[in-house]
Amino acid sequence: MTETLTAPAPETHPRYAIEIDGVGKTYGSGDGAVTALDLVNLDVRKGEFISLLGPSGCGKTTLLRMIAGLEDPTQGSIWLPGRGLDGLGFVFQRDALVNWRTIIENVLLPLEFKGRRTKAAYQRARDLLATFGLAEFEDRNPWELSGGMRQRAAICRAMIDDPQLLLMDEPFGALDALTRDDLNFELQALWPDPEKTAVFVTHSINEAVYLSDRVVVISDKPGRIVDITEIPFERPRPLEIREEPEFGRIARHLRGVLDGHSARRA
Amino acid sequence: MKKNPLAYIPMQVWTIVGIFAVWQACVMVLDIKPIILPPVPKVLGELFGNFGLYLRHGGHTLGNTLIAFAISVVAGVGMAIGIVYSKFLEKTLYTLLVTVNNVPKVALAPLFVIWLGTGNASKIAMGVLISIFAIVIDTVLGLRSLHPDLIDLGRAMRGSEFKVLMKLRLPNAMPSILAGMKVAISLALVGAIVGEFVAAQNGLGFVILSSQGAFRTDRVYASIIVLAAIGTALYYMMEYAEAKLIPWHESRRSHARPTAPSKPAKGPVAQPVASDAKA
Ligand SMILES: Nc1ncnc2c1ncn2[C@@H]1O[C@H](COP(=O)(O)OP(=O)(O)OP(=O)(O)O)[C@@H](O)[C@H]1O
Numbered sequence: 001m002t003e004t005l006t007a008p009a010p011e012t013h014p015r016y017a018i019e020i021d022g023v024g025k026t027y028g029s030g031d032g033a034v035t036a037l038d039l040v041n042l043d044v045r046k047g048e049f050i051s052l053l054g055p056s057g058c059g060k061t062t063l064l065r066m067i068a069g070l071e072d073p074t075q076g077s078i079w080l081p082g083r084g085l086d087g088l089g090f091v092f093q094r095d096a097l098v099n100w101r102t103i104i105e106n107v108l109l110p111l112e113f114k115g116r117r118t119k120a121a122y123q124r125a126r127d128l129l130a131t132f133g134l135a136e137f138e139d140r141n142p143w144e145l146s147g148g149m150r151q152r153a154a155i156c157r158a159m160i161d162d163p164q165l166l167l168m169d170e171p172f173g174a175l176d177a178l179t180r181d182d183l184n185f186e187l188q189a190l191w192p193d194p195e196k197t198a199v200f201v202t203h204s205i206n207e208a209v210y211l212s213d214r215v216v217v218i219s220d221k222p223g224r225i226v227d228i229t230e231i232p233f234e235r236p237r238p239l240e241i242r243e244e245p246e247f248g249r250i251a252r253h254l255r256g257v258l259d260g261h262s263a264r265r266a
Numbered sequence: 267m268k269k270n271p272l273a274y275i276p277m278q279v280w281t282i283v284g285i286f287a288v289w290q291a292c293v294m295v296l297d298i299k300p301i302i303l304p305p306v307p308k309v310l311g312e313l314f315g316n317f318g319l320y321l322r323h324g325g326h327t328l329g330n331t332l333i334a335f336a337i338s339v340v341a342g343v344g345m346a347i348g349i350v351y352s353k354f355l356e357k358t359l360y361t362l363l364v365t366v367n368n369v370p371k372v373a374l375a376p377l378f379v380i381w382l383g384t385g386n387a388s389k390i391a392m393g394v395l396i397s398i399f400a401i402v403i404d405t406v407l408g409l410r411s412l413h414p415d416l417i418d419l420g421r422a423m424r425g426s427e428f429k430v431l432m433k434l435r436l437p438n439a440m441p442s443i444l445a446g447m448k449v450a451i452s453l454a455l456v457g458a459i460v461g462e463f464v465a466a467q468n469g470l471g472f473v474i475l476s477s478q479g480a481f482r483t484d485r486v487y488a489s490i491i492v493l494a495a496i497g498t499a500l501y502y503m504m505e506y507a508e509a510k511l512i513p514w515h516e517s518r519r520s521h522a523r524p525t526a527p528s529k530p531a532k533g534p535v536a537q538p539v540a541s542d543a544k545a
Pocket residue numbers: 027028034035036054055056057058059060061062063
């Protein structure tokens with residue numbers, strides 16, 4: 001006879017892509033313990049683009065890494081409905097391209113890891129690179145590309161397996177303002193997409209507002225969510241929306257929240 | 267303006283010619299006895315007059331060296347992988363290797379002859395024993411020094427540990443492995459010669475030892491010249507392997523080489539910052 005334990009019926013259309021429930025993270029123990037995050041609750045909707053904004057050291061990277069399963073929370077739980085960790089693409093702060101592979105070979109790496117590299121995949125990688133303006137660079141070596149081009153390639157690599165969830169840790173942090181604008185524009189053009197959810201870490205208020213459906217502000221010591229702001233702009237979004245009064249109003253609000261929480265430290 | 271045709275001869279050739287010239291000058295000016303240092307023409311005459319002999323014995327030594335080297339590479343990389351992935355092997359095998367490495371291995375050569383006889387096996391074993399450690403150490407280092415970002419990348423891509431090894435750790439370790447191989451190939455040659463010194467009827471080590479017994483200093487020098495040629499050839503073989511296998515490494519890209527100063531610099535040239543110190 002079977003036990004009465006039955007798995008809950010799988011949700012066929014989960015509303016959320018990420019469910020973060022009472023998550024905390026403490027590094028080390030005893031006197032040297034550092035609480036990076038404390039009691040974080042956040043449900044990220046499917047198809048949503050969400051940004052994490054906060055002062056340096058507040059735990060943004062920690063949260064992103066926990067979502068990606070690269071680190072375990074010390075409290076609470078994180079649940080990814082859908083394909084779970086298998087449907088995940090990660091873009092690192094430093095692009096993490098491998099030097100021994102050409103650009104297109106870098107992009108194909110995740111598929112090789114999953115044993116799903118095919119002729120069709122190769123074509124898909126080429127198309128993806130072309131979308132990000134790297135068509136002529138697919139056979140170049142990573143070190144022959146500029147920082148912005150490398151970061152684009154890293155995004156292509158994260159997207160090659162058509163992830164449901166794209167996690168990006170300050171991918172444009174090291175780029176100049178113009179290149180950053182370009183990449184922001186290319187990135188926002190991927191949405192709306194009901195099948196793709198993104199969590200984007202940044203220090204830039206403008207970048208967060210421009211890209212996101214919601215901006216989450218985290219305070220530091222310990223890291224807590226102190227504000228969540230909905231961004232109402234329609235997509236696609238031209239870069240010019242950043243000149244609109246509404247954009248300025250939201251940016252000022254976020255600036256106020258950030259300043260309020262860093263003033264306490266001073 | 268016409269360039270002097272001599273200018274087309276590479277610097278390396280001039281260096282070798284220079285060594286011979288100094289050698290010959292010493293012999294003539296200091297009036298050194300041929301038993302200590304024979305004149306250049308005598309040695310070169312012996313070398314080319316008996317070229318078949320040197321070719322045969324040189325080939326013999328080279329063969330043992332290459333076999334020992336190949337065994338060292340395969341076994342050394344295999345052990346390194348085991349050591350990196352297994353705490354147990356790290357504590358046992360790695361400790362054992364470090365201990366053995368601290369014994370002057372040359373002292374073990376007579377033992378190998380007792381165990382394996384006076385044939386090729388004892389020479390190959392000696393070559394492996396001397397050279398394998400460089401490969402194990404450098405490979406372990408290379409496999410371990412995968413950048414944390416790339417470790418995360420491997421985990422985020424959710425492949426098996428085998429995929430991480432094949433697609434990230436090993437390629438990442440290639441520069442280290444090749445650095446170890448460069449050292450190992452000359453050590454394998456040392457091992458083969460030491461083995462021949464102890465007991466042999468073949469090989470350059472044997473020729474050197476028996477010529478010394480017969481006071482044929484010219485033969486000793488001729489053998490050393492052949493050995494130098496073999497050693498150099500092996501080194502360039504590894505350089506070539508590097509160029510083919512890790513063209514992506516910082517040390518092999520063109521900007522890694524300091525641009526040649528327009529006038530030959532006096533004194534040592536500063537190490538370029540970009541080049542990998544280990545390579
Ligand atoms: N592996 C670790 N061991 C110990 N402490 C850590 C570790 N990783 C992060 N921390 C600590 O956790 C806190 C949050 O770090 P985290 O990297 O998440 O910040 P961040 O918000 O991403 O900062 P930044 O904007 O500068 O990247 C910091 O105080 C940091 O010192």
